Amino acid sequence: MPPVAFAALLATPLAQNIFGFAPVRGLGGTVAADPEPAPRTLAAWHAGAIQDELEARAVKALGLRDWMVRLDNQLKYWLFGSTKQPVVRGPGDWLVECGYLTARTHATVPVADQIMVAVYGLLLSQQVLAENGITQILLISPSKVETMPEHLPFPHRQVHEAAHPCDIDVLRGALRLVALNQLDAQALFSEWHAKEPDYPLFPRSGTHWSHFAAARVVVSLLDAVERCASLDVPSFDLAEPTLGRSTGPSEDDMLVMANLLDERGMRDPMPIPRLVPRAGDGGQECGVLMVTSSFGWLPMLRLAETSAFTPQTVYYYFRSAFDYTGTTVSEKRPIPEDPAALRAEIARHRIVVVECNVSQIRSLGYGFAQAVVRAFGQPKQPIVLPPAAEIESVRAIATAARRPGR
Numbered sequence: 001m002p003p004v005a006f007a008a009l010l011a012t013p014l015a016q017n018i019f020g021f022a023p024v025r026g027l028g029g030t031v032a033a034d035p036e037p038a039p040r041t042l043a044a045w046h047a048g049a050i051q052d053e054l055e056a057r058a059v060k061a062l063g064l065r066d067w068m069v070r071l072d073n074q075l076k077y078w079l080f081g082s083t084k085q086p087v088v089r090g091p092g093d094w095l096v097e098c099g100y101l102t103a104r105t106h107a108t109v110p111v112a113d114q115i116m117v118a119v120y121g122l123l124l125s126q127q128v129l130a131e132n133g134i135t136q137i138l139l140i141s142p143s144k145v146e147t148m149p150e151h152l153p154f155p156h157r158q159v160h161e162a163a164h165p166c167d168i169d170v171l172r173g174a175l176r177l178v179a180l181n182q183l184d185a186q187a188l189f190s191e192w193h194a195k196e197p198d199y200p201l202f203p204r205s206g207t208h209w210s211h212f213a214a215a216r217v218v219v220s221l222l223d224a225v226e227r228c229a230s231l232d233v234p235s236f237d238l239a240e241p242t243l244g245r246s247t248g249p250s251e252d253d254m255l256v257m258a259n260l261l262d263e264r265g266m267r268d269p270m271p272i273p274r275l276v277p278r279a280g281d282g283g284q285e286c287g288v289l290m291v292t293s294s295f296g297w298l299p300m301l302r303l304a305e306t307s308a309f310t311p312q313t314v315y316y317y318f319r320s321a322f323d324y325t326g327t328t329v330s331e332k333r334p335i336p337e338d339p340a341a342l343r344a345e346i347a348r349h350r351i352v353v354v355e356c357n358v359s360q361i362r363s364l365g366y367g368f369a370q371a372v373v374r375a376f377g378q379p380k381q382p383i384v385l386p387p388a389a390e391i392e393s394v395r396a397i398a399t400a401a402r403r404p405g406r
Contacts, residue, residue: 028257290314
């Protein structure tokens, strides 16, 4: 290579970093934190701490880095059909997150025991909250992998079709033994997909349910609350949607994380939902608290758009809290640690939704049930456990050769 060309190759990233020409959208995914400053001592130098810090800072500041990463990902996508983890590419450029793959949720007996303990905890918190005028309901949010396995790449489709028992099978077995308020949205999605295969349940380039499907779940959720608690809450129906020009917010998160250079044709037009009050409904305004993973944001947005639920609060993985003012979400704040303060905050809401995704059943409840019992005390009415033989039948699901019903 001629010396001038070699010098230009070395100087171009530095010039781009200084002058900012040829900008490209920043990379999606987790952003690495800035490295901690190393002490400027001889010992730190000999240990390599100073060099590691300078190298980490240099990598983040490297000119054209985003271009090079996206170009590398794009070439692998075109030539080999592969994507960077955690994104997995399926037929028709359908993208899924590897954490949701069937192989990661195969049930075992210890996991079955863990799930049954979590279900018992939610039964306790449901009883405690009911004695204080609050309705708790479990919302099982669906997995794109579980609902639409035909869009998985071949090896993962084989694993799914092997039909070994998964965590959701154990959870359903446990729920059949107890009177836990619930809405199994995964079952709804499977039913909807079988009857209406073109219904936009999931965007091609995203992990979470579509805005339209989330609105449909909200309609079912409010109806379920009224059935299980005789609580007269506002009810809504789904109006005829309008078709957007592209994916909506959060409907392209897998495409963002894939960090491709060419994203043309990857963002499909998606329907924009609208909830309308049900004719003749006289439900009373009330507050909603949702203890949730990232799947809870879209249902809460749909509820906020109705202006019929105040206050609205999200306990995100039961680690931090967010409050709604209209459709505006506050900055995160800590969840009250003091039991009395937590009790006062929960008591502002008439409905508590505990959401859990099919891929995260082993974290069922996120510790919320235990916090409720600490804040409100034990239930006045004792919880009657199912017979030992029935409990053992749930454990047996984890060791079965095939999934129940297959």
